[in-house]
Amino acid sequence: MKTLLLICDGMADRPVPELANKTPLEIAKKPNMDWLAKRGICGLMDTIAPGVPPGSDTAHLALLGYDPYETYTGRGPFEAAGAGIELKAGDIAFRANYATVDDKLVVKDRRAGRIHGTEPLSAAVGEIKLKGAEFIFRSTVGHRATLVLRGDGLSHEVTDSDPHEEGKKPLQIEPLLHAPEQAVPAYPIIVGGVRKYVVRRRRAAKTARLLNDFSRKAYEILKTHPLNRERVKKGHPPANYILLRGGGIVPHLKPFHERFGIKGACVAAAALVKGVCRLAGMTVVDVPGATGGVDTDLDAKAKAALRALETHDLVLLHVKGFDEASHDGNARAKIGLIERTDAMLNQFIDMADFIAVAIDHTTPVSVRQHTSDPVPILISGPGVRADDVRTYGERSVAKGGLGWIRGKNLIPIIVDLMGKGIKFGA
């Protein structure tokens, strides 16, 4: 049994007054999705929980069957995994920016003039050695980088150094937890008791100290680095400071094939989605031409997904551009991509036993941000209890036979339809 799981990032919407109070999905011509909805079973899904707008990282954790409340502490680990860094459970990972600071350490440019080609800088910073943890520092795309701390007794419960605006100094990294003697009256119920709290607090303090030392050393290395001297000479802002944010601990995710007994692959352009799939132990396929925008090469992605289906039981095909169009408030671009994606879907109809269409979250063109409105899903394939839903849309599926599920329910439902359900009890 082979399954294509198409995830359309941010495709769901709210009624748009300019579209006669219909949504882009309700307006678009999408004969393949509608045909699948007729043959299949439909429903609504709260990816995380009712009223909770999902992030891209938490949404995909949930869609792969992992409870984000148990596995998510920050974006860093998923970015780092998406950048191809080999991570271990327990590593602490941060998103990093190369930034420009002046002599008084005031941030003049959070992106160091959108610098490219920072590999010589990351090689130099990567030499930093501090007692207490191993540091892995890697440039990723443009002005971005990623920092991983590896060692015993570390914590993700620390603040960012990124002030998130220019004209301010980088922030001192602090433990997020108050000292226990302060905390006890304020938080009468401390999860795990005071003893565990004291340990957490000690780890956070150690991690904060290491990160502040790292930041200082990195600044010393970067301010005199030949590449930055060259940039200053040319009038470009030097990349002389590393701002850290989004720290999280790498969760132990039981690998997808061990949990569900099937081999999974992921075809995606978005590094964050790739990172989640990689941490879940799925095969991650790189596709040249997949940009993550509305101009992405859908055909190349489809071909890659078809190839992956030959050697895997389930292929997650992620199309990102809907979210981009929504962030731009561009309903027309969104409708266009829905129609192109629907056409692309046609070639899977004879090639996969099951086709599931899901959306990670709603991004209304009117709001331009992720919202918590539930998303429509459909599953088509042998044995499903086909309902009387005739078209795939936010409102049409509300009375479908799948009812109302959470994101983390989707893969178990699909896996059971594939004949690989995992019985609880005897």
Next chain:
Amino acid sequence: MKTLLLICDGMADRPVPELANKTPLEIAKKPNMDWLAKRGICGLMDTIAPGVPPGSDTAHLALLGYDPYETYTGRGPFEAAGAGIELKAGDIAFRANYATVDDKLVVKDRRAGRIHGTEPLSAAVGEIKLKGAEFIFRSTVGHRATLVLRGDGLSHEVTDSDPHEEGKKPLQIEPLLHAPEQAVPAYPIIVGGVRKYVVRRRRAAKTARLLNDFSRKAYEILKTHPLNRERVKKGHPPANYILLRGGGIVPHLKPFHERFGIKGACVAAAALVKGVCRLAGMTVVDVPGATGGVDTDLDAKAKAALRALETHDLVLLHVKGFDEASHDGNARAKIGLIERTDAMLNQFIDMADFIAVAIDHTTPVSVRQHTSDPVPILISGPGVRADDVRTYGERSVAKGGLGWIRGKNLIPIIVDLMGKGIKFGA
């Protein structure tokens, strides 16, 4: 964005044979609610969980977005807050009755002849000082009062002294937890481990001892108090004993505006609802003429709510009389109040961006108590995915676009529609 959240206490019902098997809500003429249902999105809500009849306190905790299973241990704290006592997280609060006991300490009247004007008694009892805790004792309405214990190492895990019937002696207050040596075999899984259990047990024993000492001292003070001597002379039962019940620990509720980023106000007559809102850090508006009965001054409440909307983002307007009519089994009075409330609602239609109508629990006129039947809800305002529900009723909303939610989901859903959703993840 401004939101009116109308909560109609106990308005939901079951089909009534005398009403041609319709519910009061299905029979009543309510053009405004129906108009909002047509424009809005509807669904059913289990305030706590399917099959669990909610109390008024737990229902309103859930409706404000707090999980009652994490925050509720007894009614005392919410009554005390409703009576205007300033509470701190960790305080232990009890409901108290002035009662009449005879010389052998047998309860002759649990309400001391429904005594009024007990302030001289509470002033005298309020002087009690015992080592180990601070005692705050306050008369509230009629024969009722409230007792708060403040200090370290206290517990709510103790029994009531109120025997709940006359002709019996007040009960000795006991720790609710057995001695650990007995408990270990009986309860193989002790939450937090044996060590934590021993601490809990010690705190409960200390609290029980303090409360028994307090009860004895209060009896000594009250039996010779001039006000009681006067009552005996006049043939009235003396208020010579204080019965305690409903003990609970004051939870740390993260304030409403901190949790949701919006300012909330509450317009209610019921002290318990006010207490929950006050503990949640909302503005509580007092309305003269609001009685909590079917004769309540709806117009005064509406005016107060409209005024509160000027300075707050969300106003919770609570109407209590439906529950009273249901407890009396009076379907006609219930229908009348539904129609008057619907008419009152009209003046909000142009004054609030969002109008949500919710019910805290079902109180069937046939049962005269709270039941667990889910309640209908509607949310109307810009951007909602209007569904095809044409009328607001227990059964008509079952196929609505909001599906089936829990009480604690309601505020997050509304807040996200207001553009203030709190994303989980990045």
